[in-house]
Amino acid sequence: xxxxxxxxxxxxxxxxxEQLLKLSKNKTEMLKNNEIDALSEVLNLEQxxxxxxxxxxxxxxxxAVQFLQxxxxxxxxxxxxxxxGTDQEELxxxxxxxxxxxxxxxxxxxxxxxxxxxxLQFISLTFDLVNPNKENMNYGQNGLESSxxxxxxxxxxxKA
Numbered sequence: 001x002x003x004x005x006x007x008x009x010x011x012x013x014x015x016x017x018e019q020l021l022k023l024s025k026n027k028t029e030m031l032k033n034n035e036i037d038a039l040s041e042v043l044n045l046e047q048x049x050x051x052x053x054x055x056x057x058x059x060x061x062x063x064a065v066q067f068l069q070x071x072x073x074x075x076x077x078x079x080x081x082x083x084x085g086t087d088q089e090e091l092x093x094x095x096x097x098x099x100x101x102x103x104x105x106x107x108x109x110x111x112x113x114x115x116x117x118x119x120l121q122f123i124s125l126t127f128d129l130v131n132p133n134k135e136n137m138n139y140g141q142n143g144l145e146s147s148x149x150x151x152x153x154x155x156x157x158x159k160a
């Protein structure tokens with residue numbers, strides 16, 4: 001099998017990673033603007049892209065195994081070493097582009113993770129302020145804990 005098939009698979013992989021990066025950047029804006037419904041749709045799209053990338057990566061590995069025709073690991077760098085001329089140059093270019101986009105995707109995903117954690121901390125803090133669950137830390141008369149029955153107030157009124 002020729003290196004051309006491998007190059008085609010890498011071009012497709014790069015295109016899918018570009019789309020995934022755009023979705024991740026959109027997700028960042030949605031997290032900032034608290035657009036929950038749109039965020040849910042983007043998450044579903046992301047899952048589809050991730051699945052497509054996984055399937056395409058399997059095809060790339062198959063193409064690399066057939067191209068290398070050895071027990072060598074089917075990595076892009078191994079294919080670069082075996083390829084010659086313009087094919088080798090194109091493989092190097094695709095390898096660098098894929099590497100760059102994956103680094104950028106990792107950075108955007110890390111930012112999204114931090115935004116989500118910050119939102120969860122804010123929700124937790126707000127909930128704790130509305131419904132504190134700590135017991136009364138004061139002592140009653142004579143230095144003993146208060147023996148009054150504890151009243152728990154519900155967050156929402158349940159009377160109709």
